[in-house]
Amino acid sequence: MGERVLIALGGNAMTAPDGSASPEDQRAAIEQAMGPVRGLIEAGHRVVLTHGNGPQVGNLLLKNQIAADVVPPVPLDWCGAQTQATIGTLVLNALGGRTATVVTRTLVDAADPAFADPVKPIGRYFTEQEARRFEKLGQSWRRFERGWRRVVASPEPLEILDADAVRALMAAGFTVVAAGGGGVPVVRRADGSLTGVEAVIDKDLAAALLARAVGATTLIIATDVPNAVVGYGGPDPRPIGRISAGELRVLHAAGHFAGGSMGPKVEAALRFVSGGGSLAVITALRDLAEALTGNVGTRVEPLAKEAENHAGSD
Ligand code: ADP
Numbered sequence: 001m002g003e004r005v006l007i008a009l010g011g012n013a014m015t016a017p018d019g020s021a022s023p024e025d026q027r028a029a030i031e032q033a034m035g036p037v038r039g040l041i042e043a044g045h046r047v048v049l050t051h052g053n054g055p056q057v058g059n060l061l062l063k064n065q066i067a068a069d070v071v072p073p074v075p076l077d078w079c080g081a082q083t084q085a086t087i088g089t090l091v092l093n094a095l096g097g098r099t100a101t102v103v104t105r106t107l108v109d110a111a112d113p114a115f116a117d118p119v120k121p122i123g124r125y126f127t128e129q130e131a132r133r134f135e136k137l138g139q140s141w142r143r144f145e146r147g148w149r150r151v152v153a154s155p156e157p158l159e160i161l162d163a164d165a166v167r168a169l170m171a172a173g174f175t176v177v178a179a180g181g182g183g184v185p186v187v188r189r190a191d192g193s194l195t196g197v198e199a200v201i202d203k204d205l206a207a208a209l210l211a212r213a214v215g216a217t218t219l220i221i222a223t224d225v226p227n228a229v230v231g232y233g234g235p236d237p238r239p240i241g242r243i244s245a246g247e248l249r250v251l252h253a254a255g256h257f258a259g260g261s262m263g264p265k266v267e268a269a270l271r272f273v274s275g276g277g278s279l280a281v282i283t284a285l286r287d288l289a290e291a292l293t294g295n296v297g298t299r300v301e302p303l304a305k306e307a308e309n310h311a312g313s314d
């Protein structure tokens with residue numbers, strides 16, 4: 001019997017980090033990434049795909065800024081929806097067969113503290129002069145080593161609002177692309193209606209939530225490094241292979257995984273297996289074909305068995 005597998009593809013699967021990849025390059029990268037995905041589907045697994053969109057949103061923001069005098073700039077949640085559609089379409093073409101893309105909204109709390117202190121950098125680097133101009137329009141900008149970047153809130157994803165549609169398509173035999181870029185962030189107004197917000201949602205945390213919502217047994221986070229590493233960038237880096245959620249949580253708490261990159265992947269893996277998932281794998285995209293069967297990547301397993309044993313001996 002096949003597994004239900006949620007695969008989260010890093011933005012690096014599709015463009016250079018600065019977003020400079022041409023449409024042709026992005027199409028080619030997705031076609032290449034879909035090779036092992038097709039392998040998993042043909043092996044009998046039910047697959048749901050999600051993906052990052054950082055570089056693509058960065059490009060849209062830049063177009064909005066340059067064209068602002070001619071066409072009114074659209075809000076960030078619209079940019080998120082646009083990238084779900086374009087990347088989703090590339091996946092549909094590359095994968096073929098019964099595949100569908102769901103424009104997906106993710107619920108966040110309007111009172112999330114992230115809104116009061118936006119820290120997630122998006123888009124490209126600009127000069128201070130340009131940054132100040134956009135600050136006057138109400139945006140938050142910060143200085144980084146390489147220049148100024150816009151920062152926005154990255155609130156906690158609370159619920160994948162369109163998970164029902166994903167489940168229905170899965171039941172009908174579709175491979176589904178959903179919650180791209182973490183989902184389009186929406187908040188619930190006092191009257192119960194929903195509206196988009198200027199925020200971005202971490203795609204790995206959203207992937208963990210979607211994986212639970214569709215009853216996935218396995219979460220695979222495909223990125224550009226083969227493992228989560230203890231002592232990353234230091235003199236004695238140690239790649240993590242098989243590990244229990246308990247052990248990984250200790251390393252996470254000790255600060256081994258950088259915020260905004262490996263940190264959310266580790267957090268997503270922990271949340272997934274703690275919430276009932278059987279296995280979370282953080283691995284390189286090129287090792288995706290072996291993620292289920294091989295011994296590749298950082299493989300996070302729940303504590304359940306150990307916990308039961310401990311409980312028995314107490
Ligand atoms: P993605 O686009 O796949 O989400 P990210 O750039 O967000 O990729 O995260 C992957 C990056 O995390 C790696 O390229 C690596 O530079 C960085 N990283 C930070 N800390 C670690 C760590 N402890 N182990 C491995 N990689 C790490």
Ligand code: MG
Nearest residue numbers: 010052260261
């Ligand atoms: Mg990332």
